[in-house]
Amino acid sequence: MDKAYNPQKYENDIYDYWQESGFFNPDNLDLPKSAKNYTIVLPPPNVTDKLHMGHASIIAIEDLLIRYHRLKGYKALWLPGTDHAAIATQNVVEKRIYKERGETRHDLGREKFLQEVNNFALSTQKTIISQIKKMGASLDWSRLAFTLDDTRQKAVKEMFVRMYNEGVLYRGERVVNWCPRCHSTLADDEVEYKGQKANLYTFKYSKDFPFAISTTRPETKLGDTAIAVNPSDKRYKDYIGKTYKVNFVGIDLNIKVIADKNVDMNFGTGALGVTPAHSLIDWQMAQKEGLEMIKVIDEDAKIKDGFKNFSGLNVYEARKKIIDKLTDEGLILETEDINNNLSICYRCDSPIEPLPSKQWFINVDKKIPRLDNQSLKEKALAVIKTKEINFVPERFEKRYKDWMENLHDWCVSRQIWYGHRIPAWYRDDEVYVGREAPKEDGWKQDEDTLDTWFSSGMWTFSTLGWPEKANDLDLYHPTQVLETGYEIITLWVSRMIMMSYFALEEVPFENVYLHGMVLDKKGKKMSKSKGNGIDPVDIKEKYGSDSARLSLLIGNTAGNDLKLDEEKIASFRNFVNKIWNISRYIISFVDRVDLEKEKLNKKDFTISDKWIFSIFNELIKEVELDLSNYRFSQAGEKLRNFTWNDFADWYLEISKFEKNSQKQILLNYILDNLLKLWHPFMPFVSEAIYQELHKNKKMLMIAKWPEVDVDAGNFKKEIESMNLIKDIIIKIREARSINKVEPANKIKALIYGHKHFEQIKEQEHLIKNLKTGISDLDIQENGEDIKGEIKATVGEVEIFLIGAIDKEKEKNRREKEIKNLEKQVEFLNKQLQNKEFVDKAPEEVVKKQKDKLNQFKVELEKLKDIDF
RNA sequence: GGGUGCAUAGCUCAGCUGGUUAGAGCACUUCGUUUACACCGAAGGGGUCCGGGGUUCGAAUCCCUGUGCACCCACCA
Numbered sequence: 004m005d006k007a008y009n010p011q012k013y014e015n016d017i018y019d020y021w022q023e024s025g026f027f028n029p030d031n032l033d034l035p036k037s038a039k040n041y042t043i044v045l046p047p048p049n050v051t052d053k054l055h056m057g058h059a060s061i062i063a064i065e066d067l068l069i070r071y072h073r074l075k076g077y078k079a080l081w082l083p084g085t086d087h088a089a090i091a092t093q094n095v096v097e098k099r100i101y102k103e104r105g106e107t108r109h110d111l112g113r114e115k116f117l118q119e120v121n122n123f124a125l126s127t128q129k130t131i132i133s134q135i136k137k138m139g140a141s142l143d144w145s146r147l148a149f150t151l152d153d154t155r156q157k158a159v160k161e162m163f164v165r166m167y168n169e170g171v172l173y174r175g176e177r178v179v180n181w182c183p184r185c186h187s188t189l190a191d192d193e194v195e196y197k198g199q200k201a202n203l204y205t206f207k208y209s210k211d212f213p214f215a216i217s218t219t220r221p222e223t224k225l226g227d228t229a230i231a232v233n234p235s236d237k238r239y240k241d242y243i244g245k246t247y248k249v250n251f252v253g254i255d256l257n258i259k260v261i262a263d264k265n266v267d268m269n270f271g272t273g274a275l276g277v278t279p280a281h282s283l284i285d286w287q288m289a290q291k292e293g294l295e296m297i298k299v300i301d302e303d304a305k306i307k308d309g310f311k312n313f314s315g316l317n318v319y320e321a322r323k324k325i326i327d328k329l330t331d332e333g334l335i336l337e338t339e340d341i342n343n344n345l346s347i348c349y350r351c352d353s354p355i356e357p358l359p360s361k362q363w364f365i366n367v368d369k370k371i372p373r374l375d376n377q378s379l380k381e382k383a384l385a386v387i388k389t390k391e392i393n394f395v396p397e398r399f400e401k402r403y404k405d406w407m408e409n410l411h412d413w414c415v416s417r418q419i420w421y422g423h424r425i426p427a428w429y430r431d432d433e434v435y436v437g438r439e440a441p442k443e444d445g446w447k448q449d450e451d452t453l454d455t456w457f458s459s460g461m462w463t464f465s466t467l468g469w470p471e472k473a474n475d476l477d478l479y480h481p482t483q484v485l486e487t488g489y490e491i492i493t494l495w496v497s498r499m500i501m502m503s504y505f506a507l508e509e510v511p512f513e514n515v516y517l518h519g520m521v522l523d524k525k526g527k528k529m530s531k532s533k534g535n536g537i538d539p540v541d542i543k544e545k546y547g548s549d550s551a552r553l554s555l556l557i558g559n560t561a562g563n564d565l566k567l568d569e570e571k572i573a574s575f576r577n578f579v580n581k582i583w584n585i586s587r588y589i590i591s592f593v594d595r596v597d598l599e600k601e602k603l604n605k606k607d608f609t610i611s612d613k614w615i616f617s618i619f620n621e622l623i624k625e626v627e628l629d630l631s632n633y634r635f636s637q638a639g640e641k642l643r644n645f646t647w648n649d650f651a652d653w654y655l656e657i658s659k660f661e662k663n664s665q666k667q668i669l670l671n672y673i674l675d676n677l678l679k680l681w682h683p684f685m686p687f688v689s690e691a692i693y694q695e696l697h698k699n700k701k702m703l704m705i706a707k708w709p710e711v712d713v714d715a716g717n718f719k720k721e722i723e724s725m726n727l728i729k730d731i732i733i734k735i736r737e738a739r740s741i742n743k744v745e746p747a748n749k750i751k752a753l754i755y756g757h758k759h760f761e762q763i764k765e766q767e768h769l770i771k772n773l774k775t776g777i778s779d780l781d782i783q784e785n786g787e788d789i790k791g792e793i794k795a796t797v798g799e800v801e802i803f804l805i806g807a808i809d810k811e812k813e814k815n816r817r818e819k820e821i822k823n824l825e826k827q828v829e830f831l832n833k834q835l836q837n838k839e840f841v842d843k844a845p846e847e848v849v850k851k852q853k854d855k856l857n858q859f860k861v862e863l864e865k866l867k868d869i870d871f
Numbered sequence: 872g873g874g875u876g877c878a879u880a881g882c883u884c885a886g887c888u889g890g891u892u893a894g895a896g897c898a899c900u901u902c903g904u905u906u907a908c909a910c911c912g913a914a915g916g917g918g919u920c921c922g923g924g925g926u927u928c929g930a931a932u933c934c935c936u937g938u939g940c941a942c943c944c945a946c947c948a
Contacts, residue, residue, distance in 0.1 A: 007910065196946085203948085218948060231948095267872095267947085275948050282948075343947050398875070402943070405874075409944090490943080524883085526941080558884055558896070562876085564941085566883065574897060577910040588907030636885075640895065652912085659906060733914090740902070740914040774905080774913065827892060839928035848890050848929095855891085 004590065004695060008583035010547025013691040018136060021690075026705050028143045029078040041077035042482040043069060044463050045142060046495075047150060049088035050124040051095050054134045056521040056529060056555075056567065057488070059539040062138045063552040064518060064635065065486050069141055070683040071630055074708040080479050081141060082466050084148035085128050089422035089455040090190075096120045096421075113420055120421045124151075137540055139548050139686050141704065146475075148466045150458040151423065158465040159423045159458050160438050162506060167427075167436040171369050171379070171505065174361060174427070174434065177414065178279075178286040181358040182348040183304040187418040188362070189348060190454065194355060196344040205271055205337040206329050208249040208258065213242065215336050217271025219343060220281075221329070222321040225254055225310055226299035229277035231288055234262035236273050252328045253311055261292050280359050296359065304356050318356075363416040363425060363451075367501070374508060379501040380410055386500060386510055395516045395633045396562040399489055406493045413498075415454045422452030460498035463511035470506075485512040488520065489562055516633055517562050521555070524568035542572060549685035550576040556684060557639040578643060579688050582681065585651050586692040589674050593658075595696075596671040603672060605714055607665050610766060613718040614725035615654045618645065619673055620715030626680055639684055646677065653729065653773075660772045676709040724762040727797065728769055734795035734802055735775045741816060742809045751779040753803040760784045763800065796865045798858065817866055824863045831856040 005012075025031040029040075043065050048058055065081060073079040093108075096119055100106050108116040128149065135142065148155060166172035180189040201219045208216075208224075216230060232239040242260040249256050265284065266275050279289030279296040289296060298307055306313045306321050313321050329335050346355040367380040374382055384407050386392040387400050394400045416425060428435045428446040435441045440448065458465070463482050467475040481503070487495065496515055503511035523529050529536040542551045553575040559565040608616065622645050629638035650673065658666050675696065682689040682703055693703035735752065752770070756763040763770075764782050771780050795802040831852055834840055841849055 004907095006908075216948085220948080270948070278948090284946085284948080341947085346946095402875070406944080493944085520942095560885080563884095564877095568883085570897065571883070573910080577908095578896095580910045581908065584908035584911085586907085590907095592906065632887085634887085637887095640885075644895080651908090655907080656905095656912095736913060737915085823892075830892095834929080837928055841928085843928055844890070851890080859892090 004583075004587045006584075006587075008547075008580050008688060008691075010549065010579075010687060011544070014137075014139070014543075014548055014687050017687055017690050017694075018139060020702075021141065021704055022136075022144070024702060024704075026073075026702070027081075027141050028145050029073075029080045032073070032078065032705065034076065034078055038076060038078050040479050040483075041069070041072040041079045042082070042479040043080075043484050043486060044082045044466055044482055045084060045140075046485075046487045047084040047086035047148075047459065047462065048131055049086050049091055050127040050131065051088055051091045052127065053130045054539060056537050056539055056542075058134075059138055059542075059551060060518060060521050060555040060565070061486065062135060062140050063555045064516070065484075066138075066140050066552075066686070067556065067630075067635060067683040068484060068486070070686060070704065071708075073141070073704065074679055074682065074706060076707070078478070080143055080146075082146050082148070082479075083132075083135065083140075083142040083144060084150070084462070084466060085131055086459055087124060087149065087151035087422065087455065089417060089452060090419055091455075092124060093120060093419050093421040096123050099123075108420065117420055134540055137543055137548070138551075141686070146466065150455070150462070150465075155458060155461075155465050156423060158461060158469055159453065160426045161470045162457075162461060162502070163426050163453075164436055164438055166365065166505065169371060171366050171371065172363060172415075173366060174363050176359050176361055177364070177412075178281070178283050178357045179360050179362060179414065180346065181302065181356045181360065182351065182353055183302065183356055184351050184353040185348060186302065188360060188414075188416075189355065190414075190417070194346050195349045195352075197347050197352075198342060199345045200340055201343050201345075203271065203339050203341045204326065204329075204335060205339075206335045208251040208256065208334075210332070210334070212247060212249050212258075214239065214274055215272050216274045216276045218276055219341070220318075220322070221325045222306065222313075222318050223278045223281045223299055224251060224276050224325070225256075225306070225313065225321075226278045226280050226297035227251070227256055227258060227276045228279060228289070228294045228297060229259045229261050229292065231261050231263045231266050231275045231277050232273060233266040233268045234264055236266075236268045239274060252313075252325050252332075254313075257295070259292070259294065261288065261294075263288055263291075281357050283357055286357075286359070298359060300356055300358065302358065304354075362414050363427070363453075364412040364414055365501075366412050367410050368412070371505070374504060379504060380407060382504045383407055383497060383500045391510050392500070392512065393514050395514060396560075399492060399515075399517055399562065402489075403492050403497060407497060410497075413454075415457050416449075416451040417454055418451055420452065422455060423458055425449040425451050425453060456494055456498050459495060460502040461506070463499060463503060464506060476507075480507065481510050482512045484514045484516055486516045486518065489517040490520075492517070519559070519562055519564035522564050522566050524566055526564075526566055537567065537569075546572050546576045547579065547687065549579050549688045553578065553639065553684060556635045557643070559636055561633055578647070579685060581651065582646060582685075583688060583692065585646070585655065586674060586678075586696070588655065589670050590692075590695055593667055593670050596668050598668075598672055598675060601668050603668055604665060607663060608669075609661060609663055609665075610721050610725050610728075610762075611654060611657045611661060611769070612663070612665055612669055613721035615649065615673065616669065616712070617715050617718045617722055618649060619676070620711050623676070623680065623709055623711050630683075642677075642680055642684070646681075650677070656773060657769060661768065678703060679706055679709055682706075724759070724766070727759055727762065727800070728766045730797045731763070731795075731800060731802060732770055732773050732775055734797055735770070735777070735804065738795055738802075738804055738813075739776060742813060750775075750777050751805040752777045752781070753805070754780070754782045755785065755801045755803075756782065757784075757799040759798070759800055796862050799861060801865060821863065821866050824859050824866070828856065828859050828863060831859065 021027065045065065046061060048054060069079050069081040097108055100119060111119065163172065180194050182189055203217055203219050204221055205215050205217045207214070218224060232243065239260065243262050244260065246257060246259045249258055266273070277285045277288055277294065279286050279294055280298045281300055299310065300318060301307045304318050306316050308314050313324060316324065347353060348355055368378045370376045370378055384404065387404060394403065426436060426438065427449045428441055429449065430445045430447070435446060440446060464476060464480055467473060467480050469476055485496065499511045503509060521529065539551065550572050554567060554572045555565065622641060625641050626638045629641070658670060678689045678693050686704070690703045693701065731754070739750065754763060767780060767782060771777055834852060835856065
C-alpha cells in the first residue's frame with residue numbers, strides 16, 4: 004500500500020471489478036425470497052450536453068441510498084437512462100448546423116434532420132454514460148433505457164391510445180403561445196419576459212358606447228366579443244349582462260359586458276376588452292361565459308382577411324392605423340407610458356402572439372370510472388393527504404399541492420420534429436388514433452410530436468417493461484424513492500404521478516427526496532457561458548471520485564442549494580487519505596483475524612476496548628437512523644467524527660502500547676465494519692482497502708451491513724471512566740501547551756481522584772503514554788498535605804503538575820476561568836431560586852441544573868484555593 | 872402581485888419536538904520528526920445566533936413585525 008491514497012490507481016479497476024461481478028443487477032444477488040425490493044430510477048439526464056456537478060450530486064445521493072440498501076440485504080435496483088429532451092435537443096442541433104453549414108432544418112427536411120439529431124443524441128449519450136461510470140455509480144446497465152428508444156416508443160404509443168380511448172386525451176382548440184418567426188408553439192416555461200415601455204391607450208369603441216377601456220394592443224380589439232369588469236365595481240354594475248352592437252373603426256362587433264373577479268379595478272378604467280382568440284386569460288373567460296371567438300391575427304402576425312383595409316397589415320402597422328383612426332374620431336381619451344412585460348420567444352426573442360390552434364390535451368379533470376371515478380388531478384392530490392407519497396423536505400408538498408390545484412388541461416403536442424410523433428392520422432374530418440397507421444389510403448399522420456414530459460412522465464414503469472405483463476414491473480414497481488431537483492416538481496414529479504395512476508392505478512414512488520442546486524463558491528449558478536462550472540471528470544482526476552462525493556453529501560441538507568469550491572473537495576481528499584492510512588497501519592502492524600471464527604471475548608476487554616466497542620455500536624445505530632431519514636450529512640459527520648477523533652486519535656494510539664488479547668480482533672472488527680458504514684459515501688477507497696484487507700477474496704459492495712451487538716449497551720460505566728481519563732489527559736496537554744513546559748518529558752504529575760480514584764489508578768498507563776509528556780506519575784486517593792502547582796480540575800479530580808511552568812500565564816488563565824465559572828454559578832443560582840422554574844420545568848432539567856451548579860461550585864473552590 | 876426558503880465564528884454550514892458554558896469543517900495563531908498519515912499530531916483565539924416587539928420559569932429554536940438576499944408561480948390587459 005502506498006503512503007498516500009492514489010485514486011487514479013484504483014478507481015477504474017474497481018469499477019470494472021464491480022461491473023463484471025454482475026451485482027449491479029439485483030437479479031444476480033444471492034438473496035432470500037423474502038428480501039424486499041428497493042428501486043430508484045435515475046432521473047434521465049438530457050442528451051443535450053455532458054454532465055455537470057449537479058448530476059454528480061444526484062449520483063452521489065442515489066448511489067449512497069442504493070449501496071446502503073444493497074448492504075442491508077435489499078433487492079436494490081438503480082435503473083439508468085437518458086432523456087431525449089425534445090425541444091432542447093432539437094435546438095442545440097439546429098443551432099449547430101446553422102453555425103457550421105448555414106442550413107436550417109427546413110433545408111434538410113424532416114428525415115435528414117432527424118438523422119442528424121439522432122446521431123448527436125447517441126454521441127452525447129455515450130459521453131454521459133462514460134461520465135456516470137467514472138463517478139462509480141452502481142447502476143444496472145443491463146436495463147439501460149432511453150426515452151425515445153424502440154421499447155419506450157411502443158410504451159408511449161400505447162399510453163396515448165389508451166388515454167384517447169378512455170377520453171382522457173382529446174384534440175381541441177386553445178390559445179397557445181405562438182412564435183411567428185419559429186412557426187411553433189411554445190410551452191409556458193419556454194416563454195421569457197422582457198421589461199419594456201409601452202403606450203396604454205384609453206378609448207371608447209364608438210361614440211355611442213357607454214364607457215372606455217384601456218389596452219396596449221389596439222389591433223387585437225378587432226376580435227373583441229366582451230368587456231370584463233370586476234363584479235364589485237360600482238361604476239359598471241348596471242351594465243353587467245347587457246350586449247351592445249358597436250362599430251369599431253369600421254368593423255361591427257357584438258360586445259357583452261361580463262363580470263370577472265380577476266379584473267383589477269384600479270388598472271386603466273377598470274374595464275377590460277376581452278379578445279378570446281388572442282389572449283390566454285381572455286380565452287379562459289370566454290370558455291366560462293360561452294363567448295364567440297373571432298380570429299384576427301394569423302400565423303405570420305398579420306391581420307387576417309375580413310377586416311377591410313386592415314387585412315394584410317402586420318400588427319404594428321395595424322396598431323398605428325387604428326390609433327390614427329380613433330384619434331380622428333375623437334375616441335382616444337388618454338395615452339400614457341407604462342412599463343410592462345413583453346412575452347418573447349426564449350430562442351429567437353421575437354414577440355409571442357397568443358393564437359388559437361388545434362392541439363392535443365390531457366384532460367386532468369375527467370372522472371375515470373376505474374379510478375374510483377376520480378380525475379387524474381384528484382388522484383394526484385389525494386396521495387399527499389393519504390401519505391402514499393411523502394416529500395423530503397416536507398415544505399415542497401405545498402408547492403406541489405398549489406400547482407396541482409390550479410392545474411389546467413395539459414397540452415402535450417409540440418410543433419417540433421424531434422420526439423415521439425403523435426400517433427394520430429387525419430383524413431378530411433376523420434381522426435384515427437392507433438398503434439399503427441390505418442391501412443386505407445388517404446390518411447395523413449399528425450406532423451407534431453409529444454411534449455418531452457409525456458415520455459419522461461412514464462419513466463418509472465416504461466423502464467420496467469410496461470405495457471407488457473413484465474416480471475420487473477411486479478417486482479420493482481412502485482419504486483421507493485424519486486430523487487430529483489426541486490425545480491422540476493411541477494414539470495416532472497406531478498406528471499409521473501398522474502401517468503402512473505392512469506397506467507397502473509398506483510403511485511410511481513413512495514418518497515420524493517429533493518436536492519438543491521450546486522452553485523459555485525460565490526453562490527452563482529454554474530453555467531458554461533459564465534465559465535464558472537466545475538467539471539466532475541476534472542475533479543475526479545484531480546481529487547478522486549470519493550472526495551467529490553463527500554463534498555457533495557456532507558455540509559448540505561435536503562432542498563437547500565450547495566455552494567461548492569475546490570478547497571472543500573481538497574479537505575475531503577485529506578480525509579480519504581486519513582482513512583487510507585488508518586487502514587494501512589492496521590493492515591501492516593496488526594495480524595489478520597477471521598472474524599467469522601474468532602469471536603470477541605468481551606470479558607477480556609479493557610476500559611478502552613469497551614469504550615470504543617460501545618461507541619462504535621452506537622454509531623451504527625445513529626447512521627442507520629440518519630440514513631433512513633435522509634440526513635446524509637449528519638450521518639457522514641458522525642462517521643467522520645468517529646473515524647478521525649475517536650478511532651484514529653485515541654484508540655489507535657492506545658493500541659500502540661496497550662497490548663491485550665482482544666485488541667487484534669477488535670481492530671479488525673472495527674475496521675471491517677467501519678468500511679461497510681463508509682462504503683455508501685466513498686465506494687472506491689472503501690472497496691480498495693477491503694480488497695487489501697481480505698486479499699481480494701471478498702467484495703465490500705455486497706458485504707453484510709453490521710448488526711448492532713447486544714452487549715454494547717452494557718458498558719455505560721466504562722464509557723464514563725474513559726471520558727474522564729480523556730478529559731484528564733486533555734487538561735494535562737492543555738496546561739502543558741499553554742505553559743510551554745520544556746523539555747516536554749520532564750513533568751511530574753500528581754493526581755488526586757476522589758470518587759474516581761480506582762478508575763484512574765487502573766488507567767495510569769494511558770495517562771503516561773498518550774502524548775502527555777509525563778515521566779513520573781503519582782496517583783493518590785487523597786492529597787490534603789500536598790502543596791503543588793495545580794494545573795487542572797476535572798470533575799472531582801485534581802491534577803498537579805510539577806515542572807517548569809510560567810506562573811504569570813497560569814495565573815491569568817486561572818483568573819479567566821474563575822470569572823467564567825462565577826458567571827455560570829451566578830446564573831444557575833438565580834435560576835434555581837426562581838420558584839417558577841423549579842415548579843414548572845421538568846424534573847430532569849432541574850436536577851441537571853442542580854448537578855451542574857454543584858460541579859461548578861466544587862471546581863470554583865478548587866481554583867480559588869490555590870496560592871502562588 | 873402571490874408564495875416559499877434563507878440570515879448562527881473570517882468562509883461553508885449543523886443545531887430534529889423550546890432546557891449543554893451555541894457546535895463542526897475550512898481558514899487563522901502557537902508548538903511538534905513518538906510503531907500509519909505533514910493530504911499529519913497537540914493546543915489555542917474567534918459568536919449581541921440580522922434589527923425590534925411578544926409568548927414562556929426559560930427562545931438561536933415558537934408567534935408578530937421590519938430589513939437584506941435567493942428562488943418559485945402568476946402575469947400586467
